Amino acid sequence: MNKHPEFLLNKIGNPQDLKKFSLDEMKKLAEEIRTLILEKDSAEGGHLGPDLGIVEATIAYHYVFNAPEDKMVWDVSHQTYPHKMLTGRAYGWLDPDRYEDVTPYTNPDEGPYDYYAVGHTSTSIALATGMARARDLIGGHENIAALIGDGSLTGGMAFEGLNNAAVEKHNLLIVINDNQMSIDENVGGVVTALKKLRDSNGKAADNPFTAMGFDYRYVADGNDIQAMIDAFKATKDVDHPIVLHINTLKGKGYQPAVEHEREHHWVLPFDLKTDKTKIPSSDAPSAKSVAVDFIKDKIKAGENILAINAAIPSVFGLIDIKDNYPEHYKDVGIAEQESVAFAAGAVKEGAKPILFENSTFLQRAYDQLSHDIAANDLPITMIVTGGGISGQSKTHLGIFDNMMIANWPNWQYLAPTTLNELRSMLEWANKQDKHPVAIKMPVLKLPMGKEVSEDYSTIHYDIERGSKVAIIALGDFYHLGEQVRDLLKDKDINASLINPKSASDLDSEALDDLTKDHELVITLEDNQISGGFGQKIASYYGPTKMMVKNFGEKKEYTDNESRESIYKRNGLLPEQIVDEVISVLG
Template structure:
C-alpha cells in the first residue's frame, strides 16, 4: 500500500521502517516526483537519482542537528519530502510557492542555501569549524556531485579539510553526468574508480600483504618501500582522496539501501574526514530521464508523464540562446578566429551545433567559470575571437577574471551573457539582474542588449567585428518576439541608440525585454493626451551622449527602465551623465529591480510585485507631466 507522503512531518519515522518498507517508500517517492513534476517542471533527473541516498542519510543521521549540505541544491526535493513539505509540491518553483533549492526560511532542515555548484565543501568546513570551537559533536555531511567536484573551490576546500583532519563525511554522488556530460581529468579519475571494485576489500588485502614484507635495512628495505607505493597506486582506486587526507570508502551502490546504511554507519564512527563514493543513476525509475545523455532531463518544464513528451512552448520564435549561438556559428564559417567556450552549459547555451561543426574550436571546460574566462583572455592574446557563452548568474563567479584578465588587458573577448534579467522559476540564485552593475563601471567594457532577435543577430556581428577590447551582449531566457529577420548582417555603430516612438512631453529610455513595456505605456499615455518618446538605449555602455544632450536640452521628464538592479545600473549611468554635464535641474525617475533578492515565480508576477510594469511607468510620467504643467500655470 502506497504511503501518503503528505502525512510526513519529520524524517524520524524512517528509523522505524524495515528494509521492505524502505524500498516501498523509495518507489512511492519516485512516483510522487514523476507525477508532480510533470505538472510543475523542475529538476527531475537529479532527484530521481538520490532517493535511496537521501532516505539512508536521514535514517543514519539526525537532521537538523546533523547538517546536510546539498551542493547546487537542485537535488534536494527528496529531502524536502522527508522533512514535511510534500503537500507544497503543487506550488514548486511557482510564485510564493516551494523553492526548487534549499531555503533556510522554509525549514530548519535546510541549513545552507545554494544554486551555484561547488560551494558545499567550503560551507561544511565553516560549519565543522564552528562545531569544534563550540565543542559540539554533531556530524556535518556535504553531498557533492561529480560534476560539481570539478569546480575550483571544491578542490580548495578538499585541500583544507584534509590538511586540518576535520571530522566530516563527504558524500560524492557520482552519477557520471551533471547538466552536460562531464569533462576533464577528474571525470577520468572517477571513471577509473567506478570500475575498480570495492576499495576497502582491496585495501584490507593490500595491508595484509604489506605486513608480510620484512622490515629490514639496506637495499631490500628501499625496494620494499617502493613496492608498497607502487602497489598502493596500482590497486587502490581511492588514493587520490587518501593523498588529500581523506579516508575513502567505496565505490558503493547508491540504490542499495542496506549497503548505503552500512557504509554511512561505518563512516559515522570514523575520526577525520571521510569521503563516501556513491554511484547513482540520474533519472532512475523514469525511462525518459534514465536514457537522457545530453542533460535534457536535468531541469525541465512540464511534460506528459506517460510518454515523456515535453509540453512545448506555443512560441514560433527562436530561443534567444539558439539565435545567438547559431549566429556565432554562421560567422565562424568565414572567420577562423572565432572559438566558443562554455563552463558546462553547451546544451543550455545551444552550442551543440557549433561543437558539431567546429569540434576543434569548441571548449566545454566543465564547471569552471573562472578558468573559462581567463582561458578566453588567453585566446584573445593570440588574435583569436573567443565567444564566452555564460549565464549572467554564473558570470558573477568570474568577476575578478573579467576585471583583471580581460578588461585590464583590454582583450577582444566577446561575452555572451545568457539568461540576463529575471529567469523565473529558478529564483534568486539564478536571476540575471546584477551583471550591468558589476560590468558597467569597468574600463574598456562595452555592454549592449537588443530589442528583438533581428537586432540580436546584428549585435553578434557587431561583437565579432569589434576589435577594440571586451564586448558583452546580454540576452534573456526564453524565446524572441517572432520578428522578421534580415538576411544580411551588419555591425551597429558602438554607442548608438534609436528612437522607436516620437514624443514631446516625456522620454522613456530602456532596452531589451522592457521595450514592449515602454511602448505599451506610451500608448496608454497617448490615450490620456501625453506624448512620451520611447528610446531603444541598446548600448548600455557607452551611452549615446549626443542623443542624451539633445534629450536633456528639451527639459522634459525622463524615465529609465531596466530589468536589472537599480544601484549602479543603466539609470545610474544616466544620472551620472546629468551630473557630469551639469543638467542638475533634470527630472529623472528610475524603474528597475529594487535593493532585494527576487525569489522564484512567473516573471510577469515578479515584475508586478516590484512595480516594474507599464502601469507604473504611466503613473510616474503622469505625475511628472502634471506637476510640470501645474508649475507653469502658477508662473
C-alpha cells in the same frame, strides 16, 4: 488534497520517524518518492534525473544520522526533493494544491533541516569545512557532512574546499555522488579520476583523495539502501575527514531519464505516458538561434571561432556546435572562472572566443571578467543569457548583470531590441579587436526588426522624437517603452522613445539635446535599478534641471515569486508607469 493517503510517506513527520521503518518499508518508500517526483515534475516541471538518482542515499542518510543536529550540506541542492519529503515537507509533493509551497532548493526559511540557500554548485565542501571548524571551536560533537555531485566536483571551489577539508582534525564527511553526468556530459580530468576509482571498485592506486590525505571509502551501488546504510554507519562519528564515493544512477526508476540524461536533468511539464513535453516548441527565429547561426556561418567562412561555455550547452543552444564542430567548441565544466580565463588565453593566441555565460552564474566569474579580461583589455565577445526579471529561486536571479558588466572599464555592454540588431551587434563585436564586448541576450520574445549594420564603438541612440517626456528603454524593455509611449498619447503627451543600445556607454550628444524640450526622462531596464543603467542617466543629468525617474527592480532577492507579481510590486506595468509619469509632472 492528498493524492496518496495510503503512502508510507504520510507517516513521516520528521527523520526520526524513518528510524522505525524496516528495510522493505524503506524500499517501498523509495518507490513512493519517485512516484511523487515524477507526478509533480510532469505537472510543473523541475529537476528530474538528479532527484530520481539520489533517493536511496537520502533515505539511508536520514535513517542513520540525526538531523537536524547532524548536518548535511547539499550540492547542488536541486537534488533535495527526497530530503525535503523526509523532513516535514512531503505536502509539497503529496498535495497538488501545495506544489508551490516548497521551493526547489535548500531553504533555511522552510525549517531547521536546510542550512543554506544553495542553488549554484561546488560550495558544499567549503561550507561544511567551516561548520566543522566552528563546531570544534565551541566544543560540539555533531556530524558535519557535504554531499557533492561529480559534476559539481569540476568547479574550482570544490578543490579549494577539498584542500582545506583534508587537513581538518576531526569529524567531516564528504559524500561524492558520482552518477557520471552533470547537466551535460562531464568533462576534464575529474572524469578520468573517478572512472579509475569506479572501475577498480575504489582500489585504484592513483587515488586523488587519499593523495590529499583523506580516508576514502567506496560504494559500488549507491542506489542500494542497505549498502548505503552500512556505509553511513561506518562513517558516522568518525573523528577525521572521510571521502565516501558512491556510484548512483541518474534518473533511476524512469527509463527515459536513464536513456536521455541531458534532456531529463531539468524538464518542462510533460506527459508521463509519452514523455512528451506539454509546452509546444517553435521553429521561429529566436535570440538563441540567431547567435548559433552566426557562429556556424563564421566557422564555415573559415574563422577561428571558439564557442566556450561552462557545462550548459543546451541552455545556449550549442549542442549543434558541440556535435558538428567540436574543434570550435569547449566546455570547461561547471567552472565559470575557468571559462573566462580560458577565453583570455585563447584570444591572446589568435582565436576568436565567443564566451557564453548565464546571468545568474555571472558573479562566479566576476574576478576573471575584471582582472583577466577588463584589466588586460582583451577583445573577447561574451553572450549573456537570462539577464532579466524572472520567477526563479533567489539563487538563480538574473537581475545583476547590468550592475556588474557595465561598470568595469573597457567593457562595452550592448542590449539589442530586435533580432536583426542582435545580429548586427554580434558582427561588430566579432570584427572589432580593441575591447571586450558583452551582448545582453533578450529574455523576452523580440521581433525580427529591420536589417541593421552599425559600428558600436561610439554609441548613437535611435530616437523617435517627441517632447516633454523621453522614454529610454534598454533591450527587452524597449517594447515596454512602446506600450508606455502609446498610453501617454492618450494623455496628450507625445513622448520620445529611445533605444540606447548600450547599458554601459551613453550618447551625451543625444542626452544634451533632450534638455531643449523635455522635462522628464524615464529609464526602463529589465534588471536591478541600483548600480544599473538608469542611474547612469540620472547621474548624467544631475547638474541640470532635467527630472529623471528610473524603472526596474529594486535591490532585493525574490524567491520563486512570479514575474507578474514582481512587475506589479515594482511599478513596472505600463499603466503604473504612466500614472507615475503624470504624478512626477505634477
